[in-house]
Amino acid sequence: MNTNILCIRIGNTHVIAVSDPNIALEFMKxxxxxxxSRPDSMSGYLTSGGYxxxxxxxxxxxxxxxxKMLSREILSRSKHTWLCKKRNEEYENILRYIKNQSKFSHGVTTSPVNVRIIAQQFTTNMVRKLILGTRYFGNGSDNGGPGEEEIEHADSLWTILAYLNAFCVTDYFPWLRWKTDFDGHQKIIRNAIRVARKYQDPIIDERIQQWKHGVKTEQDDLLDVFITLENSRLTxxxxxxxxxxxxxxxxxxxxxxxEWAIAEMINDPRIFDKALQELDFVVGKDRLVQESDLPNLSYIKSCVKKAFRLHPVAPFxxxxxxxxxxTVAGYFIPKASHVIVSCLGLGRNPEVWNNPLTFDPTRHMNSxxxxxxxxxxxxxxxxxxxxxxxxxxxxxxTMTTMLLARLVQGFTWELPTNESHVDLKENINDLTKAEPLFALAKPRLPHNLYPTS
Ligand code: HEM
Structure with missing residues (x-):
């Protein structure tokens, strides 16, 4: 509505949307x-097990x-270093998975891979590995890809996030709660939480018992760290x-x-070339890019940053x-207001960015x-x-930059022959790409660099 700050009253709640960086800073700092604080919502309450x-x-x-516990114990720099080997296993696995999916005929790649699935599986594999110590809940798949358990787990996370972000009428009009599950959200999110927890919780229960009975005595992953916290014991x-x-x-x-970064880069091959030049210069073609290269990969990081600016996952x-x-920016803000910052309002703000819609990574670089x-x-x-x-x-x-760097270094990405450019249309419910990106991935490094098992 072409304004920096806007207040809508929904039921008894003032919802304040902000699209100006200075006003947003006052709220966030x-x-x-x-x-x-955070709002009380049906989806939030159920997902967090009662907060x-x-x-x-x-x-x-x-x-x-x-x-405090997350910052000091779980996501600290020292734990990050401790977990490096596990992250490396997932950087290797994703290359193996893509290479195994790429089909060739007379040296030409014939079957496009689904970049969204690749990126989602990489992320969930990584977090499962770092936290629970396992990539797979079941046997996985021979080609390095997900088994049916991992697909179901990732789908359930996707659904939970969709309903956490969704507008639920009874959060704002609680009297409608007399009719249980007024808009049907509750049933869907309860089911998705049940599926996610069906895989995670038994591993957690078993591990707690292992520590209790002395079967486990050394920390191998973040679940072990959670269980053995000394200063803030958790139930x-x-x-x-x-x-x-x-x-x-x-x-x-x-x-x-x-997914968005690769889509934008396919549409502008000059950006792809520059990213490749940087990788070839910093890393070369006879080894795979490593986390230790990241400080020198300014262009790749700028592509990631640009994708965050233009393509946040959710509008708010x-x-x-x-x-x-x-009082903020001269406006009275009543107690119990909900404040939502518009990610597009900031990232595509013409008062902050020249040509805000252009995907130009160089503007984030400063020598x-x-x-x-x-x-x-x-x-x-x-x-x-x-x-x-x-x-x-x-x-x-680290995960985002390494994934992009490995995908760009490891493969040439092209559209199937009947397509000339990637359609960058957004989904109407959130800001994900309306259609998953399918592209032909052809290995570009010597074969011995691609992990085989
Ligand atoms: C590229 C990846 C990520 C992005 C862009 C991102 C972005 C964000 C944003 C925007 C917030 C909310 C800030 C606010 O409410 O003002 C947030 C909160 C949070 N993120 Fe991340 N995040 C990412 C990855 C992660 C990872 C890998 C973890 C841990 C495994 C994590 C853990 C959290 C937690 C625990 C909070 C809640 C903080 C709180 O409410 O006190 N995030 N993240």
Whole structure:
């Protein structure tokens, strides 16, 4: 509606949408500590097991405990270093999976691969491996791809996220709750949570028993760290809620970003060439790109950053809730307002960005500084900032950049012969690509570099 801040009243709730970086900063930095709670919603309550998590928990001692524990114990730099070997296994596996899917006839790739599925499976494989110590719940698939269990698990995460982001009438008109499940959301999200937990929770219960009975004595993954925390002991229910939280927090952002980045790069081969030149210069063609190369891959990181700016996964940030009356940018903000920041309002804001709709990675490059994917001035939202800013920034940045770097270095990406460009239409419900990206992936490095088993 061409305004920087807008208030709509829905039922008894003031919903305030912000699309100006300076106003958004006042809310997100939250120097007075009154803009950082979360709303009570049916989907949030069910997903978090009654707000036992971090992402959806309202401002409280519980949230403070969880947030501190995540930053210091689970997502710290030292744990990140500790988990490097597991991440490497997933960088290898995704190459193997793509190569095994690419079919050739007389040296020409004939069968397109689904980039969305590849990126989603990479993300869920990675998080399962880091947290639960396993890529597969069942036997997986011989070609490095998902088995039916992993497909069902990823689908359930997707559904939960869709309904967490959806508008649910009874959240704003509670009197409609007399008619249970007024709009049908509850049944769908309950079912999706049941499916996700059917795979995760038994592993958690079994591991707790292993520690209890001395079968396990050494930490191998983040679940072990959760179980053996010394300063902030967690109950089994809290661990389960946290693990679902982390699965969801990392699922859609990484895969959505890389799918859009590849789509934009296919449409502008000059960008693809520049990214390849950088990889060939920094890494060469006789080894695979590693995490240690990332500080030198400014152009690749700028492509990721650009995709975050233009193609956030959802139109608005997870809502914040105000806990006191206040004034922001001269406007009275009543207590209990829901504040939502428009990711497009920031990232495509013509007052901040020249030609805001152009995918031009060079504008994020500054020869003096390393490119980072976050922006604490909120010219793009990517990881947010302030009290509720993303604690998984290091892992999220590493996974996203490594995935894009491996896909670009490992394969040439072309459209099937009957297509001339990628249709960049967005979905009407969220900002994912309306149609999954299918492209022909042809290995471009010596064969011995591709993992075979
Ligand atoms: C590219 C990947 C990622 C992006 C773009 C991203 C972005 C975000 C954003 C925008 C928020 C909300 C900020 C706010 O409400 O103001 C958030 C919160 C959060 N993220 Fe991430 N995230 C990513 C990956 C991860 C990963 C890998 C983890 C952990 C495994 C993680 C854990 C969390 C948690 C726990 C919160 C909730 C913080 C709180 O409410 O106190 N994120 N993230």
């Amino acid at each position: 939250d120097t007075n500590g009154i803009f950082s 036992m998590d971090t992402v959806l928990a309202p401002m409280s001692d519980h949230w403070k405990k969880m947030r 089994a229910d809290e661990i389960k809620a946290q693990i679902l939280d982390l699965m969801l927090a990392s699922f859609d952002n990484v895969s959505n970003n890389v 940030n997870v809502p914040h809730v105000t806990t006191a009356d206040s 003096d500084k390393e490119v980072v994917l976050t922006d604490h001035n909120l010219h793009l939202f990517s990881f947010g900032t302030g009290r509720r800013g993303c604690p998984g920034m290091l892992l999220g940045s």
